[in-house]
Amino acid sequence: MATEILMPALSPTMEEGTLAKWLVKEGDTIESGMIIAEIETDKATMEFEAVDEGTMGKILVEEGTEGVKVNTAIAVLLEEGEDASAAEKAAADTPAPAADEAPNATEEAPAKAPATAAAPPPVSAGSDPDWPEGTEMKTQTVREALRDAMAEEMRRDDTVFLMGEEVAEYQGAYKISQGLLDEFGAKRVIDTPITEHGFAGIGVGAAFGGLKPIVEFMTFNFAMQAIDQIINSAAKTLYMSGGQMGAPMVFRGPNGAAARVGAQHSQDYAAWYAQVPGLKVVMPYTAADYKGLMKTAIRDPNPVIFLENEILYGRSFDVPVLDDFTIPFGKARIARQGSDVTLVSFGIGMTYAMEAAEKLAEDGVSAEVVDLRTLRPIDYDTVIASVMKTNRCVTIEEGWPVASIGNHLSATIMTRAFDYLDAPVVNCTGKDVPMPYAANLEKHALTSVPEVLEAVKQVTYR
Amino acid sequence: MAARKATAKSAAKPNVSPEDLMAYYRDMLLIRRFEEKAGQLYGMGLIGGFCHLYIGQEAVVVGLEAAAKDGDKRITTYRDHGHMLACGMDPKGVMAELTGRQDGYSHGKGGSMHMFSKATDFYGGHGIVGANVPLGAGLAFSDKYRGNDNVTFTYFGDGAANQGQVYETFNMAALWDLPVVFVIENNQYAMGTAQARSTSSADLHKRGEAFGIAGEIVDGMDVLAVKAAGDTAVEHCRAGKGPYILEVKTYRYRGHSMSDPAKYRTRDEVQKMRSERDAIEHVRTMLLGGGHASEEDLKAIDKEIKGVVNAAAEFAKESPEPALDELWTDIYAAEIPQENA
Numbered sequence: 183m184a185t186e187i188l189m190p191a192l193s194p195t196m197e198e199g200t201l202a203k204w205l206v207k208e209g210d211t212i213e214s215g216m217i218i219a220e221i222e223t224d225k226a227t228m229e230f231e232a233v234d235e236g237t238m239g240k241i242l243v244e245e246g247t248e249g250v251k252v253n254t255a256i257a258v259l260l261e262e263g264e265d266a267s268a269a270e271k272a273a274a275d276t277p278a279p280a281a282d283e284a285p286n287a288t289e290e291a292p293a294k295a296p297a298t299a300a301a302p303p304p305v306s307a308g309s310d311p312d313w314p315e316g317t318e319m320k321t322q323t324v325r326e327a328l329r330d331a332m333a334e335e336m337r338r339d340d341t342v343f344l345m346g347e348e349v350a351e352y353q354g355a356y357k358i359s360q361g362l363l364d365e366f367g368a369k370r371v372i373d374t375p376i377t378e379h380g381f382a383g384i385g386v387g388a389a390f391g392g393l394k395p396i397v398e399f400m401t402f403n404f405a406m407q408a409i410d411q412i413i414n415s416a417a418k419t420l421y422m423s424g425g426q427m428g429a430p431m432v433f434r435g436p437n438g439a440a441a442r443v444g445a446q447h448s449q450d451y452a453a454w455y456a457q458v459p460g461l462k463v464v465m466p467y468t469a470a471d472y473k474g475l476m477k478t479a480i481r482d483p484n485p486v487i488f489l490e491n492e493i494l495y496g497r498s499f500d501v502p503v504l505d506d507f508t509i510p511f512g513k514a515r516i517a518r519q520g521s522d523v524t525l526v527s528f529g530i531g532m533t534y535a536m537e538a539a540e541k542l543a544e545d546g547v548s549a550e551v552v553d554l555r556t557l558r559p560i561d562y563d564t565v566i567a568s569v570m571k572t573n574r575c576v577t578i579e580e581g582w583p584v585a586s587i588g589n590h591l592s593a594t595i596m597t598r599a600f601d602y603l604d605a606p607v608v609n610c611t612g613k614d615v616p617m618p619y620a621a622n623l624e625k626h627a628l629t630s631v632p633e634v635l636e637a638v639k640q641v642t643y644r
Numbered sequence: 645m646a647a648r649k650a651t652a653k654s655a656a657k658p659n660v661s662p663e664d665l666m667a668y669y670r671d672m673l674l675i676r677r678f679e680e681k682a683g684q685l686y687g688m689g690l691i692g693g694f695c696h697l698y699i700g701q702e703a704v705v706v707g708l709e710a711a712a713k714d715g716d717k718r719i720t721t722y723r724d725h726g727h728m729l730a731c732g733m734d735p736k737g738v739m740a741e742l743t744g745r746q747d748g749y750s751h752g753k754g755g756s757m758h759m760f761s762k763a764t765d766f767y768g769g770h771g772i773v774g775a776n777v778p779l780g781a782g783l784a785f786s787d788k789y790r791g792n793d794n795v796t797f798t799y800f801g802d803g804a805a806n807q808g809q810v811y812e813t814f815n816m817a818a819l820w821d822l823p824v825v826f827v828i829e830n831n832q833y834a835m836g837t838a839q840a841r842s843t844s845s846a847d848l849h850k851r852g853e854a855f856g857i858a859g860e861i862v863d864g865m866d867v868l869a870v871k872a873a874g875d876t877a878v879e880h881c882r883a884g885k886g887p888y889i890l891e892v893k894t895y896r897y898r899g900h901s902m903s904d905p906a907k908y909r910t911r912d913e914v915q916k917m918r919s920e921r922d923a924i925e926h927v928r929t930m931l932l933g934g935g936h937a938s939e940e941d942l943k944a945i946d947k948e949i950k951g952v953v954n955a956a957a958e959f960a961k962e963s964p965e966p967a968l969d970e971l972w973t974d975i976y977a978a979e980i981p982q983e984n985a
Contacts, residue, residue: 216654343789353729371790373820380812387782390767393789415779423760423768424750425974459975468653483977 184264186255187236189243192228194441195492201256202249210238212259219245224325224496225357230447233409236260239298253438312474312502312509320502326634327469327501328358328490331476332396334506336366339394342480345372345385346435347399354493355400356436367517382433386485387417391427394480398433416485417460431477434488437465438530438580439617442624443494448617450581452529453590455487456557459605461529463479463510463530463558465489469499474509482511491530512559516568520550521636524568526591527578528554531629534610535578538634557587565591566598572602574641580628583611610634660813660868662936666866667711669927670945672702675726676924677953680733680896682725682742687901691742695756699724700897703923704829705730707870708797708890711878715792719767720799723896724756727799731764741883752966753974775806776800777826781817781887786826793879799827803834805848809853814887818855821886825877826852828891829864833843835900836908839939850889859889865921888908895921 189199200222206212213222214231219230239260243250244288322330343366348355350363363371372380378399385397386473399405405412405522412433420428438450446491455463462484479486482564517532517538527535539549548614550568554560569575577588590607595607610629618624638644671945675768679697686695698705709730712718721760741748741759742949749759759769767783770776770790775801780798787794804810805828827846832839839846850860858880862873870892877888895917899906906914931937 337799341789375812377812377815379809380816383775383778383813384782384785384816387719387767387779388783388786388789389782390779391783391786393786410772410775411778415770415775417762419768420977421974422750422754422758423974424748424753425977426750426760426762427767427975430977462976463686 183221183261184238184239185259185261187218187232187259189223189250189254189256190230191252192230193225195495195496195561196223196225196252198251201243201245201250201446202227204241204245206238206449208238209612212236212238225355232259234259237264239264240266253266295630296610312470313504313507313517318503321474321498322469322501323496323498324469324472325356325358325360325495326488327473327499328495329360329362329475332359332480333362333365334479335477336362340370341481342393342396343370343372343388344396344398345374345381345392346374347374347400349398351374354398356492358490358495359398364399370511378404378407379411382411383415385431385433386419386429387412388487389416389431390419390427395431396480397431399433400490401440402437402449403449405433405435405451407567412455412487413458415460417458417496420459420484421605422534428483430483432476432486432488434476434479435565436489436492436495437489438491439612439624440503440630441622442619445616446483448478448624449614450489450579452489452557452581453485453586454577455489455637456560456587456590457585458484460560461558462486462556463489464511464556465496466530467517467527467529467553467557468503469497470507471509471515471553473501474507475511475555477506477508478511489529494530509555512561513555514561514564515553515555516550516564517553520547520548520572522572523574523576524550524552524565524572525576525578525634525638525641526552526565526568526585526588528555528557529579531578531580533633534629534631537631538638541631541635542638547642547644551639554587557644560591560596562594562598566595568596569599570602572600574638575603575607576610576634576641577607578610578629578634578635580612582616584611586611605643608637610637650967654667662689662737662931664710665927665931665934665936666872666945668706669924669931669942670949671706671709671811672728672867672924672927673945674735674948674952675699675702675706675729677732678956679725682732682739683742683799683898683902685739686961690961691756692744693755693757694722695902696723696744696855696900697724697898697902698896699732700917700922701829701831701864701894702726703867703870704827704864704892704894705799705927707864708827708874709865710801710871711721711736711796711874712797715765715787715794716794716878717765717767717780717783717787717794718774719796719798720769721776721801721804722769722771723801724757728759728761728764728766731761733759733761733764733766733785735952739956739960740963741961743963744908744965745960746966747959747963751970751974753970765794774800774804774809777804777807777810780826781813781822781824781879784817784822784881784887785820788820788822791889793823793882795823795825795878797825799829801834802828802832802839802843802848803837806843807831811851812907814852815856816859817887818852818857821884823881824887825874825881825882826857826887827953828889829894831889831894831896833896833900833908836904836906838908845890849889852887852889855962857887857889859884859891861891862892864892864894865917865923865926867927868908868925870875 237261416429439448784796
């Protein structure tokens with residue numbers, strides 16, 4: 183029987199890829215382990231090995247095709263004795279599934295990233311736009327926006343340098359630093375050994391010495407090895423020295439759950455770092471915010487924790503085409519205006535908030551969505567003003583529930599807008615458990631659009 | 645990387661002029677008298693919290709500062725008063741920080757363990773054992789990045805030498821040839837734990853061997869031996885050959901901190917070091933024996949130092965407590981602090 187060769191998932195967060203090159207042609211004999219194609223994932227170009235033996239019957243997806251969904255049939259392999267007609271038949275029987283109908287898009291399919299990784303609804307500009315009306319826009323991924331932000335700042339200031347694991351020759355474990363080594367050289371794009379505590383400390387020392395390091399953690403989970411240097415050395419020295427010296431630097435890397443990487447690689451540190459005076463904490467959602475806030479972070483004379491998200495790296499958004507585009511810290515974005523309920527979120531939490539707001543609109547509920555963007559400082563005024571307007575509030579984040587950002591906002595809203603509240607604030611958070619591996623459990627451990635909808639029901643007494 | 649011997653003992657003592665010797669005497673004496681006064685003020689309740697005195701270890705910083713030049717940096721742990729005085733910080737500002745007053749180096753917000761001085765390239769004053777070691781390598785990194793020939797003296801104790809981040813730092817400092825002198829002040833006790841009880845191998849100067857870092861053992865009760873070793877280490881670093889380790893054998897006469905009764909060692913042990921190995925007595929004998937100074941000359945210095953220390957103590961008592969507004973300053977910088985030229 184003819185066997186279909188499916189587009190493989192080659193990274194935890196890969197949903198689609200480019201079939202860069204076929205290394206075999208129809209009629210070739212295929213052996214198990216043979217490299218048959220090159221596939222570009224969101225992170226790298228990978229070689230794709232055959233699992234089964236046989237003859238290449240038909241190539242269904244031409245090389246150079248972009249956006250091929252995971253699990254799409256890309257070729258048909260024939261067993262001994264079968265001829266090309268079997269391949270034709272097999273191909274005709276199973277048309278390449280479209281993205282939305284792909285089997286892995288359902289809840290049950292284990293290979294799929296969480297449903298939260300679905301394409302984001304368009305982001306509408308708030309009432310106070312970050313760039314002038316009529317500015318030319320281009321579509322960019324979060325990954326590209328981050329790289330551009332770093333490159334622009336490195337061109338602007340030669341004391342800015344990047345250090346971390348695999349940032350230079352490997353071009354970044356998540357390809358954020360792609361091309362930076364070529365442009366800036368090994369002096370300014372520095373591969374470190376796997377030694378977070380040590381290189382974080384060296385970065386802080388270099389900042390004491392007047393440089394502006396960008397320290398990349400391959401993920402913030404690994405930064406727990408270095409948290410003493412981040413908090414005791416970077417955050418507190420300006421205070422302890424009576425203002426004489428501090429650490430003008432950025433600690434950055436992916437934070438929170440990716441997709442099925444288990445408990446030790448799936449923690450959201452937003453609330454942890456947001457608690458520390460002396461740090462600034464940024465957790466953007468859109469590519470434009472990633473770019474504008476990263477440039478601000480690099481210029482800021484204080485240590486900045488820049489919490490990225492692996493699932494967002496490959497997402498595309500409109501980014502303004504401006505020579506020098508920055509976004510100030512402490513200014514939330516009204517991502518969607520509304521009047522019935524305020525949804526407050528940040529980072530990847532915004533995917534739930536925006537999707538929920540769409541669904542609520544269909545039901546005639548007008549939700550205002552506030553994207554905090556920075557967690558230290560927090561733009562309390564925008565949140566309070568929105569709550570005073572809608573009288574109801576739901577907060578959304580992927581982190582744990584105890585001492586969460588949502589808890590803190592609830593307390594602040596209670597203090598500053600008690601008389602305006604028509605219902606207690608509800609916090610949608612990740613569950614109070616370490617992150618499980620199983621696909622269904624992981625999804626269950628995160629918050630979800632249905633949870634947000636349920637919370638909105640609760641606060642609107644519907 | 646150049647061939648690195650594990651124990652390149654700096655045998656030769658430096659050519660030190662009588663004037664230099666006199667200066668070392670003065671500097672060491674200042675530290676001792678200052679620390680004695682700090683102990684006294686602590687007893688009077690004018691200094692609070694943790695206060696770690698440097699008495700007994702004076703030759704280490706004074707000898708190494710004699711090997712330093714302008715632009716060199718230093719960073720240490722919480723037993724830091726001696727380092728600050730030796731690099732030229734004002735005793736008044738240091739003492740006022742100890743008393744938690746407005747005129748202290750950190751306006752009363754740092755205390756004994758956390759003082760800094762950009763003007764003298766003193767980078768603290770760090771309270772977490774071992775944490776200042778990568779910071780010191782980072783300072784050295786900033787000098788190498790800029791392409792100058794400055795060196796960073798990174799001081800830590802025999803206790804800190806067992807922290808993991810020290811070895812992470814050794815690896816990168818050697819890998820990147822950072823101009824850093826790792827000074828292990830081995831006073832033989834990590835708080836109350838004797839070295840033999842905490843450390844599998846006593847030879848801390850060999851701890852860099854696995855990374856190709858040269859190290860040597862130094863008599864820390866002899867300021868001239870320290871100076872000679874410092875010269876060797878600094879020359880190595882300035883020549884671009886990477887880091888260097890000095891294990892300086894020393895001894896603290898007082899407890900780990902003011903609240904430590906030091907029951908883990910005998911009174912006799914301390915007394916023996918004091919009477920037979922004291923670094924200040926050693927220089928005093930050299931000055932007198934060599935005919936470089938008379939008893940009267942040294943008495944005059946003693947008197948002068950006493951005056952400096954008393955003035956510092958008075959200043960530290962008179963300086964006002966920080967204004968309550970000070971609580972809210974220096975949490976965030978408005979702009980990048982400017983590098984001192």
